[in-house]
Amino acid sequence: xxxxxxxxQLEDIAxxxxxxxxxxxxxxxxxxxxxxxxxxxxxxxxxxxxxxQSANMPEGSLDDFLDKMDLGDPDPTSHLTNESSPEDxxxxxxxxxxxxxxxxx
Numbered sequence: 001x002x003x004x005x006x007x008x009q010l011e012d013i014a015x016x017x018x019x020x021x022x023x024x025x026x027x028x029x030x031x032x033x034x035x036x037x038x039x040x041x042x043x044x045x046x047x048x049x050x051x052x053q054s055a056n057m058p059e060g061s062l063d064d065f066l067d068k069m070d071l072g073d074p075d076p077t078s079h080l081t082n083e084s085s086p087e088d089x090x091x092x093x094x095x096x097x098x099x100x101x102x103x104x105x
Contacts (some may be wrong), residue, residue: 002038010034011042014048044068 002010013031017022035042050067057063 002034002041006034010044014044017045018048018051020052046070 010031013023013027017031031045035045047067047070048061051057053080054063054067057067
């Protein structure tokens with residue numbers, strides 16, 4: 001369980017990431033550490049990263065839908081391209097879950 005103080009600190013970091021404001025290495029390490037252990041923080045961090053990369057997202061667009069549903073990876077370098085092989089597709093859709101994925105939260 002996350003204390004109120006830590007939650008507010010993590011929300012502040014996520015808000016600054018979404019706004020494109022610089023975040024220190026220590027703050028990124030902190031939010032990533034919590035995101036690795038709590039799905040709520042992981043979702044908050046994904047949404048902040050997606051918003052930072054597509055700041056001018058039109059309301060009702062596909063990107064807006066994906067953001068609201070918290071689907072997909074916000075990092076465009078991990079997206080598939082037209083030159084993808086069947087093996088790339090398999091690896092893209094393969095679920096990489098940590099060993100303790102049932103014990104999270």
